[in-house]
Amino acid sequence: MKAILVAIFALFIGIIGYTVWSFAPPPMLAAASDEFALTDVRVIEPMLGKTESASILIARGKIARIEEMGTATDPDSPYRDHFVLPGLINAHVHLPNQTPLHLSEFVGLLYLRHGVTTVRVAGDTDGTGSQAAIKAFTEAGHPGPRINSCRAFVGGAGKSIWANTLVLERPEQAAGIINQLKAQGANCVKAYDGLDAARTRALVAAAQNAGLPVIGHVPADLLLESSPVPNVQHLLGTAKPVDPGSANLQFQRFHDWRQVDEARLAQVVQISATNAITHTPTLSAAKNFLNFEDFEKARESPAALMMPRLFTDAAWHPAAGVMSGNISATDFETVRDGLPKKLSLVLKLHEAGIPLMLGTDDLLPFTTPGISLWQEMRLFAEAGIPLPEIWAYGTRRAGNDFSVPWLGYIREGAPADLLVFEKDPTQDLANLGTLRAVVRDGKLYPVEDLDQAIEAYQAYYKRPLVDFVSVNLTKRIVAKSATVE
Numbered sequence: 059m060k061a062i063l064v065a066i067f068a069l070f071i072g073i074i075g076y077t078v079w080s081f082a083p084p085p086m087l088a089a090a091s092d093e094f095a096l097t098d099v100r101v102i103e104p105m106l107g108k109t110e111s112a113s114i115l116i117a118r119g120k121i122a123r124i125e126e127m128g129t130a131t132d133p134d135s136p137y138r139d140h141f142v143l144p145g146l147i148n149a150h151v152h153l154p155n156q157t158p159l160h161l162s163e164f165v166g167l168l169y170l171r172h173g174v175t176t177v178r179v180a181g182d183t184d185g186t187g188s189q190a191a192i193k194a195f196t197e198a199g200h201p202g203p204r205i206n207s208c209r210a211f212v213g214g215a216g217k218s219i220w221a222n223t224l225v226l227e228r229p230e231q232a233a234g235i236i237n238q239l240k241a242q243g244a245n246c247v248k249a250y251d252g253l254d255a256a257r258t259r260a261l262v263a264a265a266q267n268a269g270l271p272v273i274g275h276v277p278a279d280l281l282l283e284s285s286p287v288p289n290v291q292h293l294l295g296t297a298k299p300v301d302p303g304s305a306n307l308q309f310q311r312f313h314d315w316r317q318v319d320e321a322r323l324a325q326v327v328q329i330s331a332t333n334a335i336t337h338t339p340t341l342s343a344a345k346n347f348l349n350f351e352d353f354e355k356a357r358e359s360p361a362a363l364m365m366p367r368l369f370t371d372a373a374w375h376p377a378a379g380v381m382s383g384n385i386s387a388t389d390f391e392t393v394r395d396g397l398p399k400k401l402s403l404v405l406k407l408h409e410a411g412i413p414l415m416l417g418t419d420d421l422l423p424f425t426t427p428g429i430s431l432w433q434e435m436r437l438f439a440e441a442g443i444p445l446p447e448i449w450a451y452g453t454r455r456a457g458n459d460f461s462v463p464w465l466g467y468i469r470e471g472a473p474a475d476l477l478v479f480e481k482d483p484t485q486d487l488a489n490l491g492t493l494r495a496v497v498r499d500g501k502l503y504p505v506e507d508l509d510q511a512i513e514a515y516q517a518y519y520k521r522p523l524v525d526f527v528s529v530n531l532t533k534r535i536v537a538k539s540a541t542v543e
């Protein structure tokens with residue numbers, strides 16, 4: 059009898075021990091250094107200038123000094139002759155919700171590994187993502203990007219699919235909503251679906267009074283010409299819905315460009331100039347939709363394999379995930395038809411001097427944090443925009459919108475968010491693959507360290523208990539965060 063009790067007790071302790079071990083995350087990656095110099099490097103500020111041989115001194119999170127080295131060289135510099143550029147800014151992402159799975163820490167590593175040192179969160183789907191990331195990166199000291207967040211979505215009653223939406227029913231409520239967002243710590247405002255022109259205009263005015271930039275969707279019943287949204291996401295408002303009454307209106311607004319012709323593209327450029335509109339096209343999110351055509355193949359792509367199974371087998375899965383039941387066979391043809399037109403519009407906007415931002419809509423299916431921005435840069439290049447211009451959009455030009463002085467610049471007093479490449483990525487985007495080190499807030503992370511930390515997290519998500527719980531928990535979260543209209 060006693061032996062049985064001892065055995066049961068041992069089994070019980072074993073189960074608890076296994077559970078505790080399973081869920082204990084990998085150790086936090088510490089920076090290699092937080093006071094150092096990048097000596098004998100080439101400094102590139104895209105579209106501004108290049109210094110052939112310089113030394114950048116970094117201290118207390120900032121660029122303390124930049125010295126030109128002239129003909130002097132430093133044979134001991136680990137990054138000698140490397141190219142130093144400002145860290146990349148992704149102007150449209152969504153972060154993982156707070157869970158016991160340490161996903162904020164994981165995506166923080168993915169961002170830095172791909173040179174993304176600042177992200178703008180275009181809405182927290184359940185209200186916890188930004189706070190979890192800020193806690194991890196700021197308070198706990200985990201490596202991760204600078205967080206600029208719009209926090210809650212602002213939308214109309216019953217129209218938004220996200221639970222975390224502040225409902226704006228009448229224009230006079232706009233100031234109160236902006237106050238609520240400010241209290242949440244918002245750095246921007248996400249005007250979402252379900253608003254009309256009057257309410258959107260009131261929201262933009264109240265946000266401007268409070269000094270918050272507004273990004274958003276063109277209201278569903280409007281086109282770009284009558285939209286008050288100053289920073290339009292996803293090129294919305296270009297295509298007029300072919301069948302506004304239908305159940306797939308959302309898909310039509312984003313992807314159905316069959317009726318968009320050259321004349322309409324020219325018109326959109328002209329309206330954008332007249333109304334001083336900035337565009338964040340998120341071309342990668344549109345392109346990634348095509349992955350559903352052959353889901354099993356897409357699941358084996360490098361970007362998908364980087365992510366834990368809770369994404370590929372739950373959140374992104376065509377049967378269980380956010381897109382479940384929303385895709386028809388003809389949709390792929392429609393998206394494929396629209397893509398070249400979107401690329402063509404982006405080039406025309408660029409050539410007309412309309413401000414553009416690089417954003418990707420991370421955590422949408424197959425839009426993997428970090429590497430998604432490389433994909434967006436490639437799509438901008440495919441559109442025909444010169445690489446130095448793309449780098450300027452992804453750094454300094456976006457930085458001006460983020461109320462962090464000199465974000466995206468390399469100069470004394472600027473935040474020390476820097477990338478060190480062996481080969482110049484402004485000459486060839488393939489050189490993104492030669493990223494050797496990332497400096498975030500003055501802390502140096504060699505990419506080998508980041509890779510090792512990422513692998514440790516990937517192994518963590520593969521532990522049988524973590525895998526089982528995370529896949530099932532995600533299915534529940536997806537079901538919960540989408541409210542029934």
Ligand SMILES: [Zn+2]
Pocket residue numbers: 150151152180419
């Ligand atoms: Zn989004």
